[in-house]
Amino acid sequence: MQKGIRRLGVFFIALTLVLVVNLSYLQVWGQKGLLENPANTRRLVEEYGIARGRIITSDGLVLAESVPAPGPFAYLRRYHQGALFSHVLGYDSPQFGRTGLEESYNDQLLGRKPPRSWVEEMTSDVREGNDIYLTLDAEVQSAAAKYLGSRKGAVVAMNPKTGAVLAMYSWPTFDPQALVTQDKDADGTPLADKAMRSYSQDTGSPLLNRAAAGLYTPGSVFKVVTGSAGLEAGLPASTVFDCPGVWEVGGSRVTNYGSPPRSFGRIDMETALTHSVNTYFAQLAVKMGAPALVKCAEAFGLNSVPPLDLPGVSASRIPPAGKMDAVLLAWSGVGQGEVLLTPLQLCLMGCAVANGGRIMVPHLLKEVRKGEAILDRYDASVWRTPISAETAAEMLKMMVSVVEEGTGTQAAISRVTVAGKTGTAEVEGKPPHAWFLGVAPAENPTVVVAVVVENSGGGGGSVAAPIAREVIRAALR
Numbered sequence: 062m063q064k065g066i067r068r069l070g071v072f073f074i075a076l077t078l079v080l081v082v083n084l085s086y087l088q089v090w091g092q093k094g095l096l097e098n099p100a101n102t103r104r105l106v107e108e109y110g111i112a113r114g115r116i117i118t119s120d121g122l123v124l125a126e127s128v129p130a131p132g133p134f135a136y137l138r139r140y141h142q143g144a145l146f147s148h149v150l151g152y153d154s155p156q157f158g159r160t161g162l163e164e165s166y167n168d169q170l171l172g173r174k175p176p177r178s179w180v181e182e183m184t185s186d187v188r189e190g191n192d193i194y195l196t197l198d199a200e201v202q203s204a205a206a207k208y209l210g211s212r213k214g215a216v217v218a219m220n221p222k223t224g225a226v227l228a229m230y231s232w233p234t235f236d237p238q239a240l241v242t243q244d245k246d247a248d249g250t251p252l253a254d255k256a257m258r259s260y261s262q263d264t265g266s267p268l269l270n271r272a273a274a275g276l277y278t279p280g281s282v283f284k285v286v287t288g289s290a291g292l293e294a295g296l297p298a299s300t301v302f303d304c305p306g307v308w309e310v311g312g313s314r315v316t317n318y319g320s321p322p323r324s325f326g327r328i329d330m331e332t333a334l335t336h337s338v339n340t341y342f343a344q345l346a347v348k349m350g351a352p353a354l355v356k357c358a359e360a361f362g363l364n365s366v367p368p369l370d371l372p373g374v375s376a377s378r379i380p381p382a383g384k385m386d387a388v389l390l391a392w393s394g395v396g397q398g399e400v401l402l403t404p405l406q407l408c409l410m411g412c413a414v415a416n417g418g419r420i421m422v423p424h425l426l427k428e429v430r431k432g433e434a435i436l437d438r439y440d441a442s443v444w445r446t447p448i449s450a451e452t453a454a455e456m457l458k459m460m461v462s463v464v465e466e467g468t469g470t471q472a473a474i475s476r477v478t479v480a481g482k483t484g485t486a487e488v489e490g491k492p493p494h495a496w497f498l499g500v501a502p503a504e505n506p507t508v509v510v511a512v513v514v515e516n517s518g519g520g521g522g523s524v525a526a527p528i529a530r531e532v533i534r535a536a537l538r
Contacts, residue, residue: 105155109134113170114190116150116162119427122199125150125163127190130243138163138241144234145206148270149197149371149425152237156253161270162425165370166193169429175436191436194428196225204535205230208528213265213515215272215404218532221412221500221509223441224421226369227536229405231275233267235260273367274375276401277513280486281337281468281521282496283396285410285456287346288330290357292452294349298330298459302348308340311387315343315395318485331459335467337483339395346394351382354393358400360447361410362420368444369405369423377406397487408511409444411498414457414480415506417450419443461503469497472526474534478503481529483521492518497525501533508536 113136116125124146127136138153140146151161159167168174172190205216205228218228239256246252260268269275292298306322308315316322317339325338333341346354358379359365366376378401385393392398405423413420422444429437448456460480463469469481480503484496495517499510510532512525 106133108171109136109155110188111171112136112189113138113153114172114192116170116193116195118195118197118199118202120199124195125153132243134243137243138237140237140241143238144236145202145230146197147234147237148231148272149195149229150237151372152240154240154253155243156251157240157257160373161371162193162195164372166426166429169193169437175429192430193426194430195425196220196227196427196439197229197425198227198536200538201228201532201535202230204228204532205528206232208531209512209514212517213271214513214517215270215275216510216512216528216532217272217404217408218508218510218536219408219412219423221415221506222421224412224423224444225427225441226423226425227508228532229270229272229425231269231271233263233265235267270371270373271404271513271515273369273371273403273405274373275403275513276375276377277403277494277496277515278486278488279396279400279402279407280484280494280496281339281342281396282407282482282484282498283400283402284334284337284342284394285414285460285482285498286358286361287342287354287394287396288334288459289361289414289448289452289456290354291330291345291349292455293357293448294353296345296349298455300345300348301327301329302333302341302344303327304333304338304340304344306340308343308391310343310347310391313388313391315339315391331462334459334482335462337463337468342394343391346390347387351385351390351393354390355379355382355385357447360445361413362406362445362447363400363402367405367409367423370425374405375403377402396484404511404513407496407498407513408509411500411509411511413445413447414453414460415500415509416453418446418448418453420445420447457500457503457506460498460500464499468520468522469499469526471522472497472499472530472533474501474530474537477501477533477537479530479533480506481526483526485520485522488516492516493520495519495524496521497529499526499529499533501537508533510536 112127130137151163153163170190215231304325306324363377464481468483480500486494495514510529517524
């Protein structure tokens with residue numbers, strides 16, 4: 062009898078220990094997983110019971126705020142500018158979760174960050190979040206949208222001295238409000254579900270942020286990297302190559318533009334960059350070798366994800382040096398082959414040229430505020446230094462020639478010295494992509510703009526350069 066009671070006692074003690082361990086696990090280690098479980102509607106009701114902070118541009122335009130709503134969620138998001146900032150803002154939706162800055166700064170918008178004192182944590186019941194002020198400039202963003210228009214592509218504008226993103230626009234775009242609404246149609250189908258289905262099935266991929274995640278063959282804008290790599294490898298701007306219309310290499314050939322391909326004779330790097338001569342930069346790449354080209358490209362940030370405070374940023378790509386034969390190396394030197402860039406990465410490359418060889422960490426956050434009190438502020442810092450100040454100055458000087466007398470004349474602005482580089486990237490079976498990289502004012506750069514227009518059917522100088530010109534003009538006002 063006593064033995065049976067003893068066994069029963071041991072059983073209940075063991076059961077109690079199991080319960081204690083399980084509860085401890087759920088409350089300590091498993092808490093985060095339970096809170097983030099989509100099936101946990103209590104978490105949703107709790108979070109949507111907080112008035113999220115506003116998201117505001119650097120020039121004071123309110124982009125997003127929470128407003129009272131009927132139903133189980135006390136507050137829902139309202140996006141005042143429609144599709145203009147959608148790829149940067151993302152959305153905050155009970156059905157589809159969060160994307161963009163709504164995801165990146167969720168804790169700040171809910172008032173969970175910056176950290177509060179333990180007394181505040183224990184005694185205060187947060188019902189209102191913190192406001193996020195951005196580096197984005199509404200006028201520059203509007204110019205990007207206006208001049209890109211209804212053409213697939215993207216525009217990125219940055220301050221090279223600080224890394225602040227002034228504009229980031231991608232088209233096609235979407236209306237974040239359509240993904241937040243809790244309204245239903247006459248059949249009882251949630252309108253947000255219909256909108257998401259429409260966006261997801263759209264062959265134009267309106268949910269894709271082409272500016273930060275779109276990967277494109279860059280064409281001749283990549284010559285900024287090839288030229289910089291040559292200068293860093295000890296091949297000065299005075300280096301001369303004989304540049305026929307067609308240059309034979311490795312049993313293949315590299316050709317210049319024109320029909321027949323234009324021959325330039327013996328020219329130096331500045332002339333080659335000014336007129337975007339493929340056969341010069343192909344020879345320059347082969348002369349310096351694949352390790353030097355890839356090393357410089359990776360120093361600029363290729364094969365790495367740029368540290369922008371936005372989810373879903375893609376890494377630009379260049380093949381490993383060991384996998385490049387002479388043909389691939391030559392074509393890589395002119396921005397074809399297997400090289401792929403995002404518009405963001407191109408803009409960062411331009412920032413290095415504009416900022417004495419240094420690339421600052423790109424960022425969209427300016428400040429976190431509670432009323433008038435500044436709770437947190439972004440501090441500028443260097444991400445990479447891919448080239449020397451001397452190389453940056455030499456490249457900038459050559460890029461001024463591109464705009465003043467070369468392929469980029471349509472980016473010129475009266476009484477402003479603009480530096481730039483055009484690109485027309487060949488795409489198999491489709492019209493080429495049009496690119497432009499612009500820097501201004503060249504004497505003391507405060508804005509760098511990268512533009513891509515997908516399958517434009519025209520060249521970078523005629524299609525992308527005028528867009529960049531107007532965005533630069535807006536940024537310099």
